[in-house]
Amino acid sequence: MFAELDVTSPEFIRHPYPGYARVRRSSPLCRIQPNQFLGVSRYHDVVRVLHDSKRFSNSAYTTSRPAQRQGLDTMPPMLLEMDPPRHGKVRALLVHAFSPRIVAEFEPRLRQLTDELMATLHGAQEFELLSTLAVPLPILVIAELLGIGSERRDDFRRWSDDFADALSIGATVETEQLQRSTQEFYHYFGERMEERRREPRGDLLSLLVHAEVDGERLSARELLSAVTSLLVGGNETTTSLVANALVTLTDHPEQLAEVQENLALIPALIEEVLRFEPPAHCLFRQTTRDVEVAEMVIPGDTIVLPLLASANRDASHFPDPERFDIHRDTRGHLAFGLNIHFCLGAALARMEARVMLEALLSRTKNLKRAEREVAWSSSFLIRSPRRLVLRAQIG
Ligand code: HEM
Secondary structure (H helix, E strand, O other): OOOEEOOHHHHHHHHOHHHHHHHHHHHOOEEEEEEOOEEOOOOOHHOOOOOOOOOOEHHHHOOOOOOOHHHHOOOOHHHHHHOOHHHHHHHHHHHHHHOOHHHOOOHHHHHHHHHHHHHHHOOOOOEEEHHHOHHHHHHHHHHHHOOOOHHHHHHHHHHHHHHHHHHHOOOOOOOHHHHHHHHHHHHHHHHHHHHHHHOOOOHHHHHHOOOEEOOOEOOOHHHHHHHHHHHHHHHHHHHHHHHHHHHHHOOOOHHHHHHHOOHHHHHHHHHHHHHOOOOEEEEEEEOOOOOEOOOOEEEOOOEEEEHHHHHHOOOOOOOOOOOOOOOOOOOOOOOOOOOOOOOOOHHHHHHHHHHHHHHHHHEEEEOOOOOOOEEEOOOOEEOOEEOEEEEEEOO
16 A cells, blocks of 8 residues: 555665655655655655654654663663653753854864864875764764763763664664663763762753753753763764765765855755755654544554655755755755754754865865765665765865
């Protein structure tokens, strides 16, 4: 009855967009293989689902985790997994720290961190983008914002990778390793929070420790959950945005040349990459009762995946959607979601991507990919190259 979309097939991993176009044409809902979840592929249906948080709950992130993980105390629940009213209260604590104004104050330090990483590339003719810049920078940024000492940055990265992996379809992290990371994470942050409780330092952790919801401080677990949200939400996604921008630009050399001529086009470029090759391909929701989508009834307790990457290429909202065009009107793209769960880190992610792209595009000439084929990761949740070797003259 539904069109099927096998998100693990090599063709899909290489180039998912023809698959999305096929399911969009054939019916509003599709069956995602191999896990049988229901995909929502058309723009207006995705928007409707995301606006209806009463009938489409974010508990899906918890329930869709592999069964053997569910009973284990491996991960604190995150903001992303919460529903109202708790969600709104915890989100309110974090919103201020990620407002565009506060984020903008961090730009000089971000430039410094970027320059330090770029300095390691000086004189190179070939470099791998992810390991040199796109992976370390977002992790350094979150670590700095949280006030984590440089001696634990490698651990911080491992915890972040393990948590992100545990959430993905086809997770590979061993349960024991995940538990170990969680324990280390609890222990480390537990101690840091104690320190901040005794002596606030003006960093994000101090703010969280002293914040109150309905006159009550957050419990240690809730604080850990807030920190996990930032770890998991902010790292892989920002890496992917920058890497996807470079894949797309090297596929469109005339637009690459235009942006290198005029760096003021970078924000428009970022928005079009977010539409055309978004980091998060799907979100998770769970129906709380029987609900109709495009005249089809979905029973309660069904896991539904709003397919952001498909919606972003729906011609009913974006004319000529398969064309990458940095001059198009990108308003309404869904790369950061919508409504109450709209990405908390959107302003930060946009700034990080802009600063990284400014540094790269202003200091390189004759930028090209070393390999024609892109080594895409097999994750359906986050689309990103696993590695991306670039050739350039770097000044
Ligand atoms: C939520 C995408 C960067 C923190 C979301 C959602 C999307 C998203 C689509 C909505 C999830 C849903 O509705 O189920 C992205 C992309 C990013 C990015 C594409 C980079 C390009 C960041 C950064 C941070 C962050 C840098 C933090 C430092 C969060 C948090 C949530 C969230 C905490 C949950 C918000 C809530 O449930 O209220 N993100 N994100 N994200 N994002 Fe991001």
